[in-house]
Amino acid sequence: MxxxxxxxxxxxxxxxxxxxxxxxxxxxxxxxxxxxxxxxxxxxxxxxxxxxxxxxxxxxxxxxxxxxxxxxxxxxxxxxxxxxxxxxxxxxxxxxxxxxxxxxxxxxxxxxxxxxxxxxxxxxxxxxxxxxxxxxxxxxxxxxxxxxxxxxxxxxxxxxxxxxxxxxxxxxxxxxxxxxxxxxxxxxxxxxxxxxxxxxxxxxxxxxxxxxxxxxxxxxxHAADATTPPAGPPPELLAERNGYLGRWAGLDQILLERSASAARLVAFGGGQTAALLRAYAPKTWSRVDAIAVDDPTEAWTLGPAVVPYQDIVQHPGCGVLVATSPHVQAVLAERLNRDGLQPITWNDLIPR
Ligand SMILES: C[S@@+](CC[C@H](N)C(=O)[O-])C[C@H]1O[C@@H](n2cnc3c(N)ncnc32)[C@H](O)[C@@H]1O
CATH class of the missing domain: 3.40.50.150 (Vaccinia Virus protein VP39)
Incomplete structure (x- = not known):
């Protein structure tokens, strides 16, 4: 993407x-x-x-x-x-x-x-x-x-x-x-x-x-071209990157399982992270029938219709794929739970 x-x-x-x-x-x-x-x-x-x-x-x-x-x-x-x-x-x-x-x-x-x-x-x-x-x-x-x-x-x-x-x-x-x-x-x-x-x-x-x-x-x-060779990357960096990309490669399947019990799936968030889910978790994204956001004028064009968040609060039990950056997902999940919705988060797998 x-x-x-x-x-x-x-x-x-x-x-x-x-x-x-x-x-x-x-x-x-x-x-x-x-x-x-x-x-x-x-x-x-x-x-x-x-x-x-x-x-x-x-x-x-x-x-x-x-x-x-x-x-x-x-x-x-x-x-x-x-x-x-x-x-x-x-x-x-x-x-x-x-x-x-x-x-x-x-x-x-x-x-x-x-x-x-x-x-x-x-x-x-x-x-x-x-x-x-x-x-x-x-x-x-x-x-x-x-x-x-x-x-x-x-x-x-x-x-x-x-x-x-x-x-x-x-x-x-x-x-x-x-x-x-x-x-x-x-x-x-x-x-x-x-x-x-x-x-x-x-x-x-x-x-x-x-x-x-x-x-x-x-x-x-700097007057002189004093190029100093870098000390070298930490040896764990390659493994960290492989692990990170590997978790993204497996995310679609895990989200399908986490959302399986939801009869209806809505995404919360309509920006860059939602676009990442569309690109890298396409099977789960194909189940999303609306994008709920607090301010519809800020949402990207990602396929499903954009609706104000208040509209989905009228549908208790609705599955909500949290499509915001991982570091705010925990707080959002609390809000969705309070409003009677069923949040589906993934920050436990991909924390940043
Ligand atoms: C991620 S955006 C960042 C835009 C802005 N600085 C911001 O933070 O919102 C990257 C920007 O770099 C511009 N860009 C890409 N390659 C460039 C280049 N070689 N010279 C100048 N701008 C470039 C793109 O058009 C794009 O707007």
Whole structure:
């Protein structure tokens, strides 16, 4: 599955680097194929506007906690531009330039904010240099992380900083399932790519709990190309990844068994995790006859009709496939039980 929920008919077979632990596709994916993913059809930035805005606020707070106020910000892979807007509100003296090949078809540019369509290599020459460059959940989509970082470095003002945010690779988590994640980057892999791009890490941190399994590295230009080989991945990492993907491979059968007694099956949750169940637990998903959500305007188009949660509360005993990220399933199950429904969770098998 791609990160916006589209299904591609390709196997999810991964290999890992024995030096840095980065995981990547076992069978090559061509540059042309990668580029076609991010066109008008790539819907992630426009699928759930309220959640997008909420995430942008959380990322803005995290970045502000780690960086001094800049004057010129470049965001590569800016999605909808929501994060740049938040940052400009927080830093009133700053200007922002955002670039994304799948920028939604609106033109919200203004005096302080310029948004354009394009990949990292399309940053226009007249854009100048930036004292803060950010890329949030983008580097794992690129064909060569070090080349991507080199391109960012070439736009850095003297004493500027680059902030890279991307999924944590360890412990393995949902990010391993997205076909357009060409890399799962361990902290060592991120440092190795930075070093190969003549960038030094000033700080490397994990995300605050509310953001989830993500990491940040703050980089600055390094005069010499002082590439230091990474120490090597922990030996358990390969087994952890195999175990994780194996549990996903067996999930459909287990969910069929857990939902067997339910005459009717509804999914609770209509976002990225629901899309993962559609892709990787297709037999169970084919039993789902409606998607219940608190806010129907935020639901992705995943096949079954979307209904407000209150509608299914009218059907006590209804089986509810919990289709939200594993870490909130326990709390949701309590709510569904209180409302007389029959929750079907899977966070005991796949905790993240
Ligand atoms: C997972 S989305 C993240 C979007 C946004 N930063 C956010 O966090 O909501 C990844 C984004 O990277 C963009 N992207 C992929 N490859 C890119 C590249 N080589 N250069 C610039 N942007 C790229 C995609 O179009 C997509 O919008």
């Amino acid at each position: 791609l990160s916006d929920g589209r299904i591609v008919q390709r196997p999810l077979a991964k290999m890992a680097c024995l030096c840095c632990g980065a995981a990547f596709h076992a069978s090559g994916i061509s540059s042309a194929e990668v580029r076609t993913i991010y066109d008008d059809a790539y819907a992630l930035a426009r699928s759930s506007p309220k959640s997008d805005a909420q995430r942008a606020r959380a990322y803005c707070n995290w970045i502000r906690a780690e960086c001094a106020a800049p004057l010129n910000i470049l965001e590569v892979g800016c999605g909808s531009g929501a994060l740049l807007r938040e940052l400009l509100q927080a830093w009133p003296a700053a200007r922002g330039f955002g670039l994304d090949p799948a920028l939604p078809e609106t033109d919200p540019s203004n005096e302080r904010l310029r948004l354009a369509r394009g990949f990292v290599e399309d940053i226009p020459d007249d854009a100048g240099r930036f004292d803060l460059i950010i890329a949030v959940n983008v580097i794992e989509h690129t064909e060569a992380p070090a080349t991507f970082l080199r391109a960012l470095r070439s736009r850095l003002a003297p004493d500027g900083r680059i902030v890279i945010i991307c999924p944590e690779a360890r412990p393995p988590n949902l990010e391993l399932l997205f076909f357009d994640h060409l890399y799962s980057l361990t902290q060592a892999a991120l440092l190795a790519a930075s070093s190969a791009a003549s960038l030094a890490a000033k700080r490397q941190v994990s995300a605050p709990r509310e953001i989830g399994d993500f990491q940040m590295v703050v980089l600055e230009a």
